[in-house]
Structures are given as C-alpha cells and as structure tokens.
Amino acid sequence: MPELPKKKVGLIACSGEEIPEGTITRLAVRQVLESLRPQQTVTICLPLFLAGGEGDRAFARFHPTITVDGCEKRCAARGTEMYSGKPAVSIVVSDSACPNSAALGSARRLSGAGRQAVSDVADQIAQQVDNLLDLKWDRRSGRPIHGSPPEGESKPRQAACSCGSGIPSQALRVAGREVTLIALPLIFAQFRETGKLPNNSTKTALMQTVRIYNPIPDEEESAYAGAIMQEYAAFCRAGPVAGGIDNVLN
C-alpha cells in the first residue's frame, strides 16, 4: 500500500558560503540529520525553492520547518516563507551561539570556537525538533521515551537531502480557479487501495486527510470537497478499488 511520507521536521540552512556563520548553519544541520535526530528530520537545499518544481516548493507546507540562518539577512527564513511556507522556528546563528564572528575561523575552515558553535547550534535545533514533534528523550538511552525508534536509529547515517523526492502534488479547479494540493496523489492511492469508494462516508475521511497537508478555507470547504471527490471518482475509475466500484458509480 502506498504510504504518506511520515511527518518529519524540515531543516533548511542558509549555507551562506561567504561567512563562517553560514558554514555553521550547514554543519549544524548535517549534525542533526546524521546523528542527533536522523529519523525525525529531513532537509532540502534552499535554492531548490526557486530552481525546483512544485513538489520542492511544497516542502515547508508539508513539514514543520526550522530555518537556520548565519546572519540577520535571514535568507533561509525569508526565502522559505516567500516560496514555500512560513517556518515554524527560525534560528539565527549570529544572534545566539557565537557573538564574536572573528573567533569562528573562516567560512572554509572553522576554528575550535567555530566547531563548538556548530555543536551548540545543532543542540538548539534538536531541542526545537523535539518541541515541534512533542518528543521527550530518555537521556540515558538516547531514545524517545514514547515509542521505540526504528532499528538503527541511534547509528549515524549518511542523511541525504530530499531533492528529487519532492512531495507529490496535484492541481485541480476549485470555484473557478486552479489550486495545487500537496500529497493528493498519495492520499488518493491510499484510499483506493483500502477499498474506500467515492461516496459521502469517504468524503469526510478524505477531507480530514487532505486538511492535514493543505490549508482549506472554511468558507470554501464545500467547493474543495466537491472538486476533490470528483477527482477521486475519476482516479478510482482509472484503476480498480478493492471491493469494486462499478456498482456505486453507475
């Protein structure tokens, strides 16, 4: 059965190549991805919001996102909000971990103080990840208190970015205009494979799931529901629903 991507926290570093604080953002994010919270986080390169497709731009609408900026220009936070979605948390390195920029080394080679700042910022990010996911950690075992993590969680991993695996989305017409809904193809596939027919009882559940990933204005709920059900019916006609569909549509 197709599965919707699990809810993770998205991390976006400005990566500012000109200043040491930019390097700190990138390395701190890597540290969280690779060793501190590998199962709970995902990343994407900031420029993909411009250079990528709709799936890439859906990143911050799909994942609660923490942006990490090196300086007060806040390119990651502002760029993410401009092209994708408002970040849940915005961290600025120059505000917090390292007030003395000169002591950090260069953008290419961080000093000891710079490397310490990487760890400090990484801890700060991990704390915010826990807050967003409402996770509490057992400090002795290094595991979340509720629920056991998948096997291998504590092992460092080579965490990759999510470019090329953008969130699938689908455009449809609602009240005379085109809207793009994130994860709709996956949601349709999941509903179809569990035998949910395009009828009124499915409509409620379908809309609840669509709402998890997409903001739907209350005043347009009915228009959205109509358009989504119409698309879902077409989707089901294109492939078999477990248990049959012909008797309902005809």
Add this chain to the structure above:
Amino acid sequence: MKEKVLIVPCSGIGKSLGSVAREGAYIVTEESCPERTRLMPLALLVLGDKETQTELSSAGAIAIDGCVRACAAKVVEGAGGTVAHGVQVLDVCRRHPDLKPSGISALDESGHKLAHALAEEVKELVDNLRGEVPHA
C-alpha cells in the same frame, strides 16, 4: 571583461558532489585566482537581494552545480545574471573516474582531489573570460 568573475557554487547540503562544488569554489576564489574572482552566496540570490543582483548584472558568473537540478545556474539566470559557464561537478567526476568522493560535512581525500580538479577547470574558464588564456 575585467570585473571580478563571480563564482557561484550550489548550496548543496545532501550530496558529496555539492560539497565538492563548494570546496572547488573556495579553492578558486581563495587560492588560484583570488584577485580575479569573487564567491557569491546563492542564498542572497534566492532572497532577491538588490545589491547582489546589481553586482550580478555587471559581471560574468560561473555557476558550479553539484547535481543535475542545476540550482546555481538556474537561480543566477532567474536573478537576471548571465551564466558565462555552467559547470556540472558530475561532468568533472566523469573525467576523473578514479575519484569517488564521499562525505558531506567533511570530504574525504578523493573529494578533495576532485575539488582541485574542478578548480583547475574553473580557473581555465576564468582565464578565458578575462582574455588571459595561458600559453603552454
């Protein structure tokens, strides 16, 4: 062209070749031709920083990309700049099949060698752009 050539590496954070792109850009701008080049952070262009866009419009840019999504080249063009040369690290990698870089936060030896090979190629492009073709 006598203005400094802008070197724009991608902001790759998830792949080794992104790190190679960045390291290659540092080698060019800090070691092999610091007087003739300047590193331009891509994040500023994503934001549409006016000062950066003005600088971009008055100088040639060499975009270095770590993957086929070519963010650096696309963003430079989107910001009104001219990509005089778009360099794909993957192409450099193909020319050096013996080098298999790994590591992202810290490149391994192979990654550093590839970054130097990349920097050599970029340096030649800078020479050509400025009409300073070296003679053998």
